[in-house]
Amino acid sequence: MTRQRRKVLQRMSIRWRLALISLGVIALLLGAFGFIISFTAENALFTNEATALHNEGHLAMTVLKQHPLEIGRTPTDPQGTPPLNFKVLATILTQRLTSTSTDATVLSLQGNVIISGSDIPFSPPTLAVNPILVQQTLHTSQDNSTYLIKRDAQNERQLVIFMPIVSNHHTIGILQINTLTAPIDQFITTLRWILILGVLGSLSLAALLMFPLISAALHPLVAMEQTSRAIAAGNLSLRLQTLETDDEIGHMTSSFNDMVAQLETAFRRQKQLTADISHELRTPLTALRGSLEILLIGIERGDGTATRRLVSNMHEETERMQRMIxxxxxxxRLDEGKAIIHLTATNIRTVVDKVYDQAQQLTRGQTIHCQISPDMPLVCVDPDRLQQVLLNITDNALKYTPADGHIDYVVRSEEADSVIIEVRDTGIGISAEAVPHVFDRFYRADPARTRHAQHVGGSGLGLAIAKELIEAQGGEILLHSTYSQGTTITIRLQAISAPEQPVEKVTQIIH
Structure with missing residues (x-):
């Protein structure tokens, strides 16, 4: 049954669920409030009635002031023997207290009836109360508000009080006064109906106001649900209307729009990446196919030089595809958090010298200079990863620097705790609009199919990978470029003092 109810609730819209939960909470609070009011009112009326009956008993006892009788508070006095005229006095007392709504009875200490006022016409019937209960009530009574509620022979409720009768400091009997509670019951019944009608009216008014308010509050969520469906269908250009409210829904709307914008950008870049990779692979594959066809048909006619040239071109194209892969x-690996970084205390001059030597083999006429300040401190890096980053940056610089240009490596220390590596080129530069995005994944400043022949672009991954690797080693990478003048890429690494023991640390990149 509980599972079925849960399924029914899950099928409901959030608007109905909020409304039902809210109405349930309001009904529970109003019901509890009504119960407290009803219970408190009933208890107060019964207490007041009991106090009034005690006062009437004390007042009736003043008629017998010439006799040594009085009303005690509790039967703490020792039991005594009633005087010879006790029945006469008890009769006067009961007649004094008995009316159409109240009955008075004098009981012995054992709970037996001595004199009853029920003989008077139209008086309530006498209640027979268990003697043990009478004694318990008397002993627990601390004030004039203690009472019992019992039903008589006619099944009507009566309020009963007990008062000890004392003579010469001895308890000689018990005065029982009972009265019908019908007036109080009728008042409490009327009060409960008023409360019930008030609760129902309040719930009706709450329901009338709640549905429009909930609908208005959830309208942004409804719009978000409709927009998300359209986005799921492929329309990533849709956005939610920006709300000016500083609440959770307003924040969620803003975050939703940011998320969709990032998705749209990512899908657009991935689409562009697919096109770029297709274009990049088509070129080497076409060259490979052409070279293989030439070899197969034997156009080279046994020319060894031509064969070596074809095989060399094929090798270059396979290396180009390998770099892309x-x-x-x-x-x-960076996305999956599986890239391993081996951090060791490294002499930066060793790494830069290797990159400089390799860069000399990659030039297309450009001039390369290397300037390294003396007494450079050690840095804690992964030498292979740092060399990979510098070669990647150098390759980009060579692609976009003309043959008469130059590329400079400048390595210096800064503030005794940092090592700066700058790679400067005098190439075509990057436009100001593209600079903020050069480290974004899949971003390419020049479209794949409109490149100048000399400026062969990559897949848009190199600088993004460089940024990830440098930051994984605790460094920072920045780019400054002026269009048609050149580009400078700056890498800042943390310097360390010369360790007594070799420092080695393995770090796994986790996103």
Whole structure:
């Protein structure tokens, strides 16, 4: 049954669920409030009635002031023997207290009836109360408000009080006064109906006001649900209307729009990446196919030089595809948190010298200079990863620097705790609009199909990978570029003092 109710609730819209839960909470609070009012009112009326009956008993006892009788508070006095005229006095007392709504009875200490006022016409019937209960009530009574509620022979409720009769400091009897509670019951019944009608009216008014208010409050969520459906269908250009409210829904709307904008950008870049990779792979594959066809048909006619040239071109094209695949694999490992960084205390001059030597083999006429300040401190990096980053940056610089241009490596220390590596080129530069995005994944400043022949672009992954790797080593990478003048990429690394023991630390990149 509980599972079925849960399924029914799950099928309901959030508007109905909120309304039902809210109405349930309001009904519970109003019901509890009504119960407290009803219970408090009934208890107060019964207490007041009991106090009034005690006062009437004390007042009636003043008629017998010439006799040594009085009303005690509790039967703490020792039991005594009633005087010889006790029945006469008890008769006067009961007649004094008995009316059409009240009955008075004098009981012995054992709970037996001595004199009853029920013989008077139209008086309530006498209640027979268990003697043990009488004694318990007397002993627990601390004030004039203690009472019992009992039903008589006619099944009507009566309020009963007990008062000890004392003579010469001895308890000689018990005065029982009972009265019908019908007036109080009728008042409490009327009060309960008023409360019930008030609760129902309040719930009706709450329901009338609640549905429009909930609908208005959930309108942004409804719009978000409709927009998300359209986005799921492929329309990533849709956005939610921005709310000016500083609440959770307003924040969620803003976050939702930001999320969709990032998704749209990511899908657009991935689409562009697919086109770029297709274009990049088509070129080497076409060259490979052409070279293989030439070899197969034997156009080279046994010319060894031509054969070596064809095989060399094929090798270059396979290396180009391998570099692209390696970039994609590195990016995948970075995304999955599986890229391992081996941090060791490294002499920065060793790494830069290796990169400089390799860069000399990659030039297309450009001039390369290397300037390293003396007494450079050690840095805690992964030498292989840092060399990979510098070669990637150098490759980009060579692609976009003309043959008569130059590339400079500048390495210096800064503030005794940082090592700065700058790679400067005098190439075509990057436009101001593209600079903020150069480290974004899949971003390419020049479209794949409109490149200048000399400026062969990559897949848009190199600088993004460089940024991830440098930051994983506790460093920072920045780019400054002026269009048609050149680009400077700055890498800042943390310097360390010379360790007595070799420092080695393995770090796993986790996103």
């Amino acid at each position: 390696d970039d994609l694999l590195i990016l995948t």
